Amino acid sequence: MRRLIGLLALAALLGGCATYALTGSGPVSAEDKSYSVTLPPNWVRLTSDSKRVIVTRDGFGLQRIMITRAEAKDAFPKIKKQADDKLLASELAELQIAELKASGSQLANLSVLENVPARIGGRVGFRLRIRFLNDDGLAFDQVWCGVLDKGHYYLISFHAPELYYFDKYLPDFDRTLASFKLS
Amino acid sequence: MRRWAAALLFGAAALCGAGARAQPLPPLAGGAAAAPASDDERRIWAEADEVAAMLARSGRVLDDPALTAYVQRVADRLFPEFKGRIHVHILKAQSLNAFALPNGDIYLHEGILARFRNESQLAALLGHEGTHFVDRHSFQSSENVKSTTALGTALAVVGVPVVGLAANLLVVSSVTGYSRELEAQADAEGYKRLVAAGYDPREAPKLFKMMMDEVKASGIDEPFFFSTHPALKDRYDNYLRLSKDAPPPKDPAPDRYLETFAGLRLASLKAEISMARCKQVIALLKEPERRGDYPPYVDYYLGEAYRQRGDKGDAERMKAAYRKAIAAAPDFAPAHRALGMQLLKAGAYDAAIRELETYLSLAQGTQDRAYAQMYLEEARKRKDQGKEGK
Numbered sequence: 001m002r003r004l005i006g007l008l009a010l011a012a013l014l015g016g017c018a019t020y021a022l023t024g025s026g027p028v029s030a031e032d033k034s035y036s037v038t039l040p041p042n043w044v045r046l047t048s049d050s051k052r053v054i055v056t057r058d059g060f061g062l063q064r065i066m067i068t069r070a071e072a073k074d075a076f077p078k079i080k081k082q083a084d085d086k087l088l089a090s091e092l093a094e095l096q097i098a099e100l101k102a103s104g105s106q107l108a109n110l111s112v113l114e115n116v117p118a119r120i121g122g123r124v125g126f127r128l129r130i131r132f133l134n135d136d137g138l139a140f141d142q143v144w145c146g147v148l149d150k151g152h153y154y155l156i157s158f159h160a161p162e163l164y165y166f167d168k169y170l171p172d173f174d175r176t177l178a179s180f181k182l183s
Numbered sequence: 184m185r186r187w188a189a190a191l192l193f194g195a196a197a198l199c200g201a202g203a204r205a206q207p208l209p210p211l212a213g214g215a216a217a218a219p220a221s222d223d224e225r226r227i228w229a230e231a232d233e234v235a236a237m238l239a240r241s242g243r244v245l246d247d248p249a250l251t252a253y254v255q256r257v258a259d260r261l262f263p264e265f266k267g268r269i270h271v272h273i274l275k276a277q278s279l280n281a282f283a284l285p286n287g288d289i290y291l292h293e294g295i296l297a298r299f300r301n302e303s304q305l306a307a308l309l310g311h312e313g314t315h316f317v318d319r320h321s322f323q324s325s326e327n328v329k330s331t332t333a334l335g336t337a338l339a340v341v342g343v344p345v346v347g348l349a350a351n352l353l354v355v356s357s358v359t360g361y362s363r364e365l366e367a368q369a370d371a372e373g374y375k376r377l378v379a380a381g382y383d384p385r386e387a388p389k390l391f392k393m394m395m396d397e398v399k400a401s402g403i404d405e406p407f408f409f410s411t412h413p414a415l416k417d418r419y420d421n422y423l424r425l426s427k428d429a430p431p432p433k434d435p436a437p438d439r440y441l442e443t444f445a446g447l448r449l450a451s452l453k454a455e456i457s458m459a460r461c462k463q464v465i466a467l468l469k470e471p472e473r474r475g476d477y478p479p480y481v482d483y484y485l486g487e488a489y490r491q492r493g494d495k496g497d498a499e500r501m502k503a504a505y506r507k508a509i510a511a512a513p514d515f516a517p518a519h520r521a522l523g524m525q526l527l528k529a530g531a532y533d534a535a536i537r538e539l540e541t542y543l544s545l546a547q548g549t550q551d552r553a554y555a556q557m558y559l560e561e562a563r564k565r566k567d568q569g570k571e572g573k
């Protein structure tokens with residue numbers, strides 16, 4: 001009985017920590033109006049995190065699209081590097097790879113499958129596709145698209161297990177990316 | 184999450200065990216057939232087996248049979264009676280580190296293998312790590328940790344990017360190292376093995392001096408045992424004392440370490456650049472003796488490190504390094520791309536166009552051609568617009 005009460009208390013506590021909402025079909029704006037984007041309809045958005053946009057369809061470990069915005073000086077906290085307008089797109093991508101490698105032991109040996117220039121929100125940035133294995137040997141693929149604009153670093157990313165989920169939901173990510181507009 | 188949970192469990196277990204005292208243990212008996220002597224030790228070996236299995240399936244162990252066979256041969260020469268029990272692996276990690284699990288699996292990071300200059304130096308490290316296994320230091324230390332640095336050690340795990348696990352044996356052997364006494368014992372016993380196997384014992388202090396200098400020069404800030412200045416200073420002092428009057432080996436075997444590990448050394452350098460570990464690369468390549476261990480275009484990587492560091496004067500050092508690499512190896516494409524990019528940024532469009540065109544003609548099918556093509560078009564456009572700068 002005591003265990004049941006404990007579990008209920010924990011569920012209530014966790015329930016209060018995160019809130020979710022279904023995504024609609026129209027564009028949504030960032031809290032500070034710096035960008036707008038159209039998210040995949042009927043996905044679940046984590047609404048308790050106001051600094052980032054994070055959506056998933058089946059669970060954050062199975063597929064997720066994430067959009068972040070950081071001041072250029074805080075762009076790469078793990079490697080303690082800044083972004084600035086003098087950086088070329090490939091240099092920005094190089095810093096993003098270093099930042100990812102520094103962010104965890106699983107990512108330290110990531111493979112870069114694609115690294116190309118890309119137009120993001122109308123500006124020139126980069127598009128990376130990486131792969132890494134988790135502790136159980138399961139391959140995960142991620143796409144990271146980054147761009148600098150008016151002193152801020154924008155990252156739009158897609159994360160999914162390589163098996164089944166990545167290819168299936170990549171078109172949803174690409175539609176989201178195409179809809180991304182800087183204000 | 185698993186790391187947090189394990190760390191907290193370990194911390195709790197450690198606190199519960201406060202007051203226990205470590206007992207000196209005899210070395211493992213039985214050579215290749217050595218087995219744990221108690222249920223506690225059996226549990227630690229089983230835990231080590233789990234760590235080894237995780238490392239293997241997570242793709243962090245280098246799959247290079249020739250290099251693995253090389254390091255295994257050296258270990259077998261040092262510990263002939265444990266042949267088949269001690270297994271040496273190479274980890275795809277650039278830190279200066281090596282560690283021995285209590286089940287006889289020894290892991291050498293690529294980063295440390297890239298620093299050795301001969302087989303005797305590799306043997307010195309393997310002698311040290313193998314002694315940790317043979318003398319059961321993990322088991323002794325797991326007892327010891329319970330009674331001393333328990334909570335601090337447990338908390339250290341949480342923020343330490345070891346190899347993805349928080350097993351207490353890894354904490355002990357890989358992160359904090361062992362007690363000073365046990366490390367000194369590993370030095371002394373490892374040294375005896377080094378001499379008995381016919382390696383040059385005078386190379387051991389050279390190895391630790393070289394690493395100590397690099398750690399100091401590059402300001403490495405890592406929790407790994409061989410990445411810390413005090414640990415390296417102790418190794419250096421111990422091996423210097425042990426080898427003080429040591430003669431060279433009478434009939435040394437041909438040493439093929441440098442040529443055998445040339446590919447790993449270059450791959451490690453590239454990996455360091457990809458991780459923006461520019462200070463380490465600069466510290467490594469400013470040593471003339473060690474520069475000679477790399478291909479003629481090694482200055483390209485030095486240029487990349489200067490670009491990443493971005494200190495005052497680095498822009499000129501970077502361009503000079505790229506030009507030096509091109510002079511030494513005109514067909515080495517990446518140096519042309521790197522120089523072309525910097526010339527574009529500096530507004531020297533004619534020169535940028537030349538370098539980027541050269542790159543594109545040399546580098547067929549490379550991943551970053553799209554960037555070079557874009558920069559080339561940008562340089563041409565700006566030149567046509569009459570924006571030539573310096």
